[in-house]
Amino acid sequence: MNVLTVPNGIVVALFGIVLSASFCDICWTKRNRIVLAAGTAAILLLQGAITFGASWDAMQELYPFTTHLPLAAVLGVLSGDWLWPTISVFAAYLCCQLRRWAALLVVALMPTPADWLQPAIEMLVTLPLLAALLRYVAPSARSFAHYPRSMQLQFGVVPLAGYLSDYVTRIYTSLLADGNQAAVEFMFFVSSVMYIVFIFRFSAEESARGQLEQTRNNLKLQVGQAVREIEALRTSQQQTRAYRHDLRHHLQYISACIENGRGEQAQEYIQSICSEIEASKVTIYCENEAANLIFSSFAGRSESCGVPLNIQAHIPQLISVAETDLCVLLSNALENALRACRRMKAENGPVYIEVTAREKNGHLFLQFVNPCPEGIQFENGLPVTNAEGHGVGVRSICAIVEKYKGLSDFSVQEGRFILRVSL
Structure with missing residues (x-):
């Protein structure tokens, strides 16, 4: 303990209280500000009474009960919740380590640092660090207050683990200073577990x-x-x-x-x-009304574009594929074929679209054929393009095929693009 220990303790307490409050979704009315200010004053007076009545070490050991627990209670009352204010206190405590690490870095670079240097550096970095956290971190942290409790708990695992590790291995015992293997590797273990959880969650x-x-x-x-x-x-x-x-x-x-x-x-x-x-x-292409509407619509569009459209369809009204999925599949395939024909026509190439559709034994088979330019690139069996807004139709077709555990095949044969789908 040195001359700056107590002032640094006051600064870090204010840092943690302000940061914890900023992480909570609280409407800061005049009344709520007064309640928080009164609570802060009471916490600081209690810390001072223990420090000067007993010792600095006793105050640190009682810190969770004299500071963190009352602070979580006050924030819980102001926000009308208890889980997120508690996690906010743990998260703010974790952010306090940034002050310590900044000071430790400076001390490590000094050949013979004085004992007051670390608390002095911690106090110097407090205000800019707090301003940065309030501006860039607090708004995102507050948004977690509206997330499901399961997500809040996942977010609170690392701050809670860091909090418990610090108090168990450094404040209440000397396990970390003694080089206990479990104490040293505990946070690495927590980080590994949370990384795996993050991968599953992200996926x-x-x-x-x-x-x-x-x-x-x-x-x-x-x-x-x-x-x-x-x-x-x-x-x-x-x-x-x-x-x-x-x-x-x-x-x-x-x-x-x-x-x-x-x-x-x-x-x-x-x-x-x-x-x-x-x-x-309206021309009747098949018994299925949904398919017939799509065929009729694209027949009119093809005729207006000067693209011959030949449809041979035998699709009954009742099939295993939902009408919405059938419409999306047919529309995407015909839209892609019509787009390719427009491009071929602009290059004075042949234009036509041939559609074959039939249903047999509960399975639907579709084939779409149209001329295509040379140089179509494939990746994993799918045509790819860098043009903006293109490629969505192929992904939609593949998603529907995957939904019904069917098969699809995209190929180019003798200048013809052929799409075959079996559902």
């Missing part, structure tokens, strides 16, 4: 994030498809309205032709009207 989070991204992409695709179908229905309704409006005129003309003995002309006129109606109806 689970990445998997969940991937599924959410896949769901978002699928929903985006379905919304786009729905917009196109609504537009097609709107066009069909407009045509129907026009036919209804013109029906009276058609009948009047046919009636006039019959009255004047021009039956052949009336017959030709009727045939022309029937041809127009036939051209406007």
